[in-house]
Amino acid sequence: MSTPASGPGPTAALVGVGFTPFTRASGRSVLALAAEAVANAVRDAGLHLDDVDGLSSFMVSDDSVPCVAVSSALGLGPLRTVLDVQLGGQAPCHLVWQAAQSVARGDAEVVVIYRALNGRSGARVGSMQFAGMGGQYRYPIGYGAYLMYVGMWAQRFLNETGQGPEDLGAVAVSQRRYAQDNERALRREPLALDAYLAEPFVVDPYRRSDCTVEVDGACAVVVTSLERARDLAHPPVVVASGCYRAGPRPGLDIGDHLLWEDYTRNYTSWLREELFGRAGIGQGDVDVAEIYDCFTSTVLMGLEGLGLCGRGESGAFVRSGACGLDGRLPTNTGGGLLAEGYLHGMNTVAEAVLQVQGRGGTRQARRHEVAVVTSGALMDGSALILTADR
Amino acid sequence: MESAGRGVVYSFVTAHVAVSPGYVGSLPYSVATVELEEGPRLLGRVEPPSPLAIGDRVVSRFVDHATWTELYFEPAAVHPSEPEAHP
Numbered sequence: 001m002s003t004p005a006s007g008p009g010p011t012a013a014l015v016g017v018g019f020t021p022f023t024r025a026s027g028r029s030v031l032a033l034a035a036e037a038v039a040n041a042v043r044d045a046g047l048h049l050d051d052v053d054g055l056s057s058f059m060v061s062d063d064s065v066p067c068v069a070v071s072s073a074l075g076l077g078p079l080r081t082v083l084d085v086q087l088g089g090q091a092p093c094h095l096v097w098q099a100a101q102s103v104a105r106g107d108a109e110v111v112v113i114y115r116a117l118n119g120r121s122g123a124r125v126g127s128m129q130f131a132g133m134g135g136q137y138r139y140p141i142g143y144g145a146y147l148m149y150v151g152m153w154a155q156r157f158l159n160e161t162g163q164g165p166e167d168l169g170a171v172a173v174s175q176r177r178y179a180q181d182n183e184r185a186l187r188r189e190p191l192a193l194d195a196y197l198a199e200p201f202v203v204d205p206y207r208r209s210d211c212t213v214e215v216d217g218a219c220a221v222v223v224t225s226l227e228r229a230r231d232l233a234h235p236p237v238v239v240a241s242g243c244y245r246a247g248p249r250p251g252l253d254i255g256d257h258l259l260w261e262d263y264t265r266n267y268t269s270w271l272r273e274e275l276f277g278r279a280g281i282g283q284g285d286v287d288v289a290e291i292y293d294c295f296t297s298t299v300l301m302g303l304e305g306l307g308l309c310g311r312g313e314s315g316a317f318v319r320s321g322a323c324g325l326d327g328r329l330p331t332n333t334g335g336g337l338l339a340e341g342y343l344h345g346m347n348t349v350a351e352a353v354l355q356v357q358g359r360g361g362t363r364q365a366r367r368h369e370v371a372v373v374t375s376g377a378l379m380d381g382s383a384l385i386l387t388a389d390r
Numbered sequence: 391m392e393s394a395g396r397g398v399v400y401s402f403v404t405a406h407v408a409v410s411p412g413y414v415g416s417l418p419y420s421v422a423t424v425e426l427e428e429g430p431r432l433l434g435r436v437e438p439p440s441p442l443a444i445g446d447r448v449v450s451r452f453v454d455h456a457t458w459t460e461l462y463f464e465p466a467a468v469h470p471s472e473p474e475a476h477p
Contacts (some may be wrong), residue, residue: 127410137433140460141460141462142408142409142416142419143421144410145410147409148403148409151403152401152402155401155444156444159444200406201406202406202407203409204404205403259431263400
């Protein structure tokens with residue numbers, strides 16, 4: 001099912017990133033956070049608010065604000081495209097790819113994708129109850145938190161691939177090291193494997209450091225044409241390939257995995273051929289990986305699912321130091337959602353942009369021509385391949 | 391489809407911290423994805439919550455609460471109607 005590169009080639013690029021501070025209690029409206037991150041991203045790109053003609057965002061159970069609200073708050077001109085989607089962490093790469101397609105079609109010239117939420121002081125997705133039919137068999141028995149659903153997969157994944165606590169811990173340790181070089185990160189204190197293993201379980205197989213840290217904040221990225229990108233503030237980050245996939249029987253909501261056949265393979269296994277095939281890039285060409293990490297296990301599953309390492313070999317890969325700054329594949333270089341904070345993967349995309357642009361500062365990967373990014377943990381999700389302008 | 395209520399643990403989690411205040415009293419507890427002998431999978435608590443491992447054989451039990459009936463699982467070996475325990 002590989003899709004060969006065809007047509008005129010990539011025509012869109014990511015050109016800027018914007019953030020608010022990440023905090024545990026912003027004391028501000030979600031709209032104010034969204035507007036600030038969008039304005040910061042536009043400024044970072046070397047563009048003006050008047051240039052923006054597209055907005056795109058996602059929310060879980062109305063925890064954010066729609067695109068028209070952000071347009072109104074910022075006094076933007078006419079919008080030629082918007083997307084407000086009801087998705088969680090599956091969305092960021094998907095929305096960037098949709099924005100790139102909009103730009104390629106000429107539907108819009110400058111599209112800003114944002115995620116904004118008071119994810120710590122407001123509605124917390126980690127323990128949110130979802131509307132619809134899916135929850136009726138889960139909530140009464142105390143199976144009602146996102147870490148339990150992902151943990152259910154992790155337990156099977158570790159068992160079937162012959163991996164264990166040291167493999168999960170290696171992810172937490174590796175990413176915490178990066179967070180020391182990231183001023184935005186909420187968890188910046190060093191973490192050693194012994195200390196990780198001494199932490200009590202929250203929900204077995206997860207300890208505290210296996211879990212993302214919920215935050216208040218916002219993050220935005222800007223997509224425009226590659227041609228226009230070449231005249232802006234930073235080197236263009238070419239959107240070489242994007243892909244969304246929901247595998248068969250993806251459930252009634254993001255916590256309903258009962259009809260999913262194989263808990264050891266998530267959406268990354270289902271999209272990798274198309275993702276890499278479209279870009280004409282092989283796994284061995286990837287310099288930097290930013291793998292969605294609401295929990296440590298999704299990094300291991302993502303590395304294996306994308307074919308960046310072999311089945312059952314991801315833990316040893318991380319333990320070898322391969323994912324560190326001096327390793328073969330620097331991974332989650334901002335500390336990830338585990339340490340930087342749970343912006344539902346919008347910040348995962350932003351970190352990839354910074355890396356490809358060479359703006360990673362003391363956490364900059366030496367080789368940064370090709371990055372792979374993922375969004376999502378279980379049945380469905382999306383991914384991007386980003387490259388330097390070559 | 392009818393099921394005899396026997397199956398194996400496909401995967402499980404064990405909660406040591408309550409996901410919401412209503413579950414504090416039952417900590418720690420385990421929830422398993424159980425693959426029934428007939429094929430389909432079900433979610434249910436497993437009593438006792440430990441020791442528990444993937445591949446464990448379990449049998450279904452029912453308990454009536456005030457407004458609903460709960461399906462849960464027990465280890466097959468300690469259940470009197472389990473054939474393997476009484477060959």
